[in-house]
């Protein structure tokens with residue numbers, strides 16, 4: 053270890069070399085070995101095994117498409133009996149990585165562009181034409197400047213709009229497309245790990261067309277089926293489908309590929325989880341989020357050596373810290389210090405000094 057320099061010149065004329073000092077102390081020995089064991093355990097168990105420090109990792113490139121299927125029969129006073137198929141309730145027909153299914157609606161039939169009285173509210177009520185400003189945009193229409201009867205007892209401003217106006221009522225409960233809970237969605241997900249030149253789909257090689265035509269995802273019986281019943285998705289997200297269908301909701305489907313490519317590709321399979329993301333009882337501004345969680349790892353010599361090297365460096369740090377403890381904090385530290393640093397005088401230097 054390093055010696056001690058008295059002055060700059062003296063320091064320049066000295067050479068320090070390491071010597072091994074064995075301290076026969078139970079306390080120092082046990083403490084040192086314990087810290088070394090802890091460091092080795094951390095490097096081997098946590099860094100190498102748990103964090104797979106011997107692998108290099110790659111993030112996924114992923115694409116998702118969906119296809120919804122199902123038929124609903126609804127009977128309303130406004131529309132009569134009607135069949136709703138995928139072209140009616142999936143809006144828009146194809147989205148990137150998501151799909152929208154209509155479950156409820158407020159129907160305002162036979163709307164035409166004409167003039168009608170606004171729905172009664174504190175801002176729309178009037179007693180004479182002076183209360184209604186012509187040309188002002190209100191709701192979905194433009195005011196004509198005339199105050200008209202909304203009912204026998206109420207008068208509101210008239211607007212030019214799509215009339216009759218939509219009634220301000222709660223959406224139907226139970227929802228009109230209550231049967232949407234039985235609709236199914238096929239989620240096709242293709243992934244690629246470019247560093248490892250590895251591709252896979254969630255329609256696994258073991259799945260054939262006849263199985264795909266009849267299967268529905270189930271955690272226990274059909275965990276690899278990529279077809280999901282909407283009710284199951286909502287239930288898995290911890291919600292009740294019929295309740296959520298009244299006002300609508302946003303569910304996130306997470307497809308997790310966590311693949312260890314040192315093992316057979318057979319074990320690299322997707323895991324599905326579901327979560328409602330549009331509900332936040334505390335802070336309801338801009339709710340909802342999404343994130344990806346896919347990673348693959350494969351053995352690589354570079355991260356292996358880097359992690360082993362870092363582990364060895366950590367062991368070196370242990371001896372530096374332990375030297376400090378022994379030389380500064382222990383009872384016999386002064387004695388250890390004297391033993392640790394020895395000063396030898398070069399004979400050549402000595403004889404030169406004697407001559408002069």
Ligand SMILES: Nc1ncnc2c1ncn2[C@@H]1O[C@H](COP(=O)(O)OP(=O)(O)OP(=O)(O)O)[C@@H](O)[C@H]1O
Nearest residue numbers: 119120121122235236237238261264265266279280
């Ligand atoms: N939403 C869904 N619900 C249930 N099964 C589905 C759904 N979407 C697809 N399938 C089944 O998965 C198979 C593969 O679907 P894919 O869309 O790849 O092929 P397709 O021949 O275009 O399907 P189809 O003509 O039946 O819509 C289909 O044959 C069908 O049996």
